[in-house]
Amino acid sequence: MTPADPGVYISPAQTHAEVRRVADGQIRMEGKLDEIVRDLRDSRDHLADHESRLRRLEANRWPLPTIGAIAGVGGAVAAVVALLQH
Template identity: 45%
Template sequence: MSAPPPPDHGVYISPAQTYAEVQRLRRTVDQIDVKLDRLLDDNREIKEVLSDHETRIRAIELGETERQRRDELRLSGLETRRWPLPTIGAVTGAAGAVTGVVALFLR
């Protein structure tokens, strides 16, 4: 089967050339499709990481991490044990002053 002669005002494209061009376009679209799938997978991973990051930041801001709870308990325990120290010092100082006054009168 021979190709018809080209018209006077245009270019003739044979069915074989059309088929080859369609195949080339199909391969290009397939490559784009693969790249888009990779991009979507990367986007999903980024969203998961971002969501996890946001969750951890919110927990830190609210003081809800295990470490923060443990530190808060430790600090409150230290503060509770520290409060008697000034009282003991005051009592000891007062006892010393009383002893000094009594010693002064007993001379």
């Protein structure tokens, strides 16, 4: 015959200590999550700023090739005129 299993006894103090440990861990996680959310908001603001800067650069870039093409055509016309005058 085997003796009855006495089981495991967890005192109320041990239970309370474990609950406090878990609660403290949760508080730390909430703080870290708040920090992550702040960082994400900052990243979103930076991304929007970079996007607007890129859009402005792209909008201001178009005159350069046009000016180059006009200068090229003007040079070609000047060369033709110079050839015809000789």
